Amino acid sequence: MNQAVPKARQARQTSRAVARRGLVSPIRWLLCIVSLVCGLTPARTRAQDSAAAGVRIGLTYDRTGKPGVAITPVTGSNADSVRAILVRDFDFSDRISVIALERGDAPSGALNYPVFAKLGAVAVVQAVVTPAGALHVAVHEVAQKQVILVLNMALPAPAYSPEWRAVVHAASDSIEWAVLGQRGTAGTRIAYVRGNQIWTVDADGGSARPVPGTAGALSPAWHPTGMKLAFNVLPDDGRSRIVVRDLMGGGVSRTIRVSDLNMSPTFSPDGSQVVFAAGSDGTDLYTASTAGTEPPTRLTSRRGSTNTSPTFSPDGRRIAFTSGLIGHAEVYIMDADGSSADILTSTGFGDQLYRSNPDWSPDGKRVAFQSKINGVFQVMTISIRDKSTQQLTSDGENEDPSWAPDGRHIVFVSTRTGSRELWVLDTESSRARQLTHGGRVQNPAWSPLLSMSNQP
Amino acid sequence: MITPRRLVTLVALMAFAACAKKQPPAAAPAPAPAPRVNQDSIDAANRARAAATAAAAEAERQRVAAAVAAETQRLAAAVAAARAKLAAAVYFDYDMDEIRADQLATLDAKVAIINANADVRIRIAGHTDDRGSDEYNLALGQRRSASIRRYLAARGVAESRFEVVSFGEQRPAQQGEDEEVRAKNRRAEFEVTAGGQNLKAP
Numbered sequence: 001m002n003q004a005v006p007k008a009r010q011a012r013q014t015s016r017a018v019a020r021r022g023l024v025s026p027i028r029w030l031l032c033i034v035s036l037v038c039g040l041t042p043a044r045t046r047a048q049d050s051a052a053a054g055v056r057i058g059l060t061y062d063r064t065g066k067p068g069v070a071i072t073p074v075t076g077s078n079a080d081s082v083r084a085i086l087v088r089d090f091d092f093s094d095r096i097s098v099i100a101l102e103r104g105d106a107p108s109g110a111l112n113y114p115v116f117a118k119l120g121a122v123a124v125v126q127a128v129v130t131p132a133g134a135l136h137v138a139v140h141e142v143a144q145k146q147v148i149l150v151l152n153m154a155l156p157a158p159a160y161s162p163e164w165r166a167v168v169h170a171a172s173d174s175i176e177w178a179v180l181g182q183r184g185t186a187g188t189r190i191a192y193v194r195g196n197q198i199w200t201v202d203a204d205g206g207s208a209r210p211v212p213g214t215a216g217a218l219s220p221a222w223h224p225t226g227m228k229l230a231f232n233v234l235p236d237d238g239r240s241r242i243v244v245r246d247l248m249g250g251g252v253s254r255t256i257r258v259s260d261l262n263m264s265p266t267f268s269p270d271g272s273q274v275v276f277a278a279g280s281d282g283t284d285l286y287t288a289s290t291a292g293t294e295p296p297t298r299l300t301s302r303r304g305s306t307n308t309s310p311t312f313s314p315d316g317r318r319i320a321f322t323s324g325l326i327g328h329a330e331v332y333i334m335d336a337d338g339s340s341a342d343i344l345t346s347t348g349f350g351d352q353l354y355r356s357n358p359d360w361s362p363d364g365k366r367v368a369f370q371s372k373i374n375g376v377f378q379v380m381t382i383s384i385r386d387k388s389t390q391q392l393t394s395d396g397e398n399e400d401p402s403w404a405p406d407g408r409h410i411v412f413v414s415t416r417t418g419s420r421e422l423w424v425l426d427t428e429s430s431r432a433r434q435l436t437h438g439g440r441v442q443n444p445a446w447s448p449l450l451s452m453s454n455q456p
Numbered sequence: 457m458i459t460p461r462r463l464v465t466l467v468a469l470m471a472f473a474a475c476a477k478k479q480p481p482a483a484a485p486a487p488a489p490a491p492r493v494n495q496d497s498i499d500a501a502n503r504a505r506a507a508a509t510a511a512a513a514e515a516e517r518q519r520v521a522a523a524v525a526a527e528t529q530r531l532a533a534a535v536a537a538a539r540a541k542l543a544a545a546v547y548f549d550y551d552m553d554e555i556r557a558d559q560l561a562t563l564d565a566k567v568a569i570i571n572a573n574a575d576v577r578i579r580i581a582g583h584t585d586d587r588g589s590d591e592y593n594l595a596l597g598q599r600r601s602a603s604i605r606r607y608l609a610a611r612g613v614a615e616s617r618f619e620v621v622s623f624g625e626q627r628p629a630q631q632g633e634d635e636e637v638r639a640k641n642r643r644a645e646f647e648v649t650a651g652g653q654n655l656k657a658p
Contacts (some may be wrong), residue, residue: 196626218626219591234594238581238621260620261598264591280620281602283595306595322592328551329592354551356589370589377588399589442590 076129089172299338534657575651597622
């Protein structure tokens, strides 16, 4: 299990090194510029020849590598920053190999597609910031030698503001959708707790900022629309409550307090219900309507034991949660009405008695959780179908996983740098990157796809 | 607790002290005009007698004042001790909500104090160390405070006297990651939320 990680990392590094070598080789670079300028037409590449039918817009997808996307130099005000954000968004998607052309003028007119094909690019991105402050993007598909996407997006002032960055991230996701037919997560955000209030940070680590009106908050959970957060408030007097807050300025839409302890809310996939844990001596799971006023309904009945941290299956029919029913924490699954509860993490853990914080993957096939291994917690996933497990982390202590809506990235809390920071892991390549700086973070929750990041 | 007998003693002492304080310093009534012959010696005798009475009264006043001060001090100390016993934290083993045998005396000491103060209400706050899930620890802290309420109820204190809350691992008593620090953080804290102004020692 652990051996797979370095191997994958090695493979990734090799492929990146090849791509980089291809780019920085001066002779290759010169050839490339000359080709662009003179319109030389090299022979068709293997990549084009092997373009498979059935793949969206005829793109080649090398299963051992990633499709290349070339980004020509961006012109206009703050062009370097726009380009840097686009490059980073594609890089962090882990689905695109970025071919960033560093110097020279942006080619105008018809692109020399065969040259880009030779560079390994399946698509070319041309971007311009107009004097009026709009971001113009043209995406060319190399194999078909045509423009497949044109974007014209207003960049709100001031530059580098969260709103400005959100537009560039939305462009990244639109481009990724056009090129790969897959929705990117550049425009998503991660909510987390720092200093007893909720913060959000863009998926690339930018625009970290506190959410107003969340003093004393823990355990944020996103509404499927991305427009509300549910969280638990733990004030100085300890009288905890569940709060549903509108992020668009609508204030608090529901406050729930059914017992002495009220905690760990999550929304149902249709957004109509909020499920949470509450109790005075042990906790049970309850469900309440997101906007209504009727009293919550109890789902579990195991008074005296802990039942907490609920997470819905994407179809909304089942709930995974942490329970201390057998004397220590394990992950269970039950039907959404509270019936048919059964242990999920039942085998293969030896005497390390502690598994908790489940988060159901967007494709419904796996549940991420934290498991005690050699005295510290590590992030693992378990298959719903056959209960096979996969250990994703081993560096430092790693806790509280939350899936990205792309179903391949996971955000979690890690102590690998010595302080508690958020890290993002690509579960397919095992590539990890640090998301926050400043320490003492907890309870990350990855947002759903936000409206600006959907396809144009 | 202040027994009735002790209370009577105290009240008597205080009353006496008050009287002693108010008594004017031995001003004997001036005698009526008398034969002048022995007047000086009579005056001298009167003065001596008055001085003696005044000294005795002063001594008594001081004795009573000292006794009152001592009793007040003893009571204040007893109240302070009761307050400390009421607030004394109770510690737990890792991932456990059962009350440790070595913590029972700490809890038993609270019972008499709570019983002696009918107006007192207490918030029991459960805490955990930093290991484990934040959310599971919040629930564990709640089980700890509930476990203590259960024990005190079994010793005859009404459950309605307590509020039970949890802070999980959010408010450590001490910062650090060694076992000594963690043992100090796995605790229940007690806060008097009502009836604490005129606390009586049992």
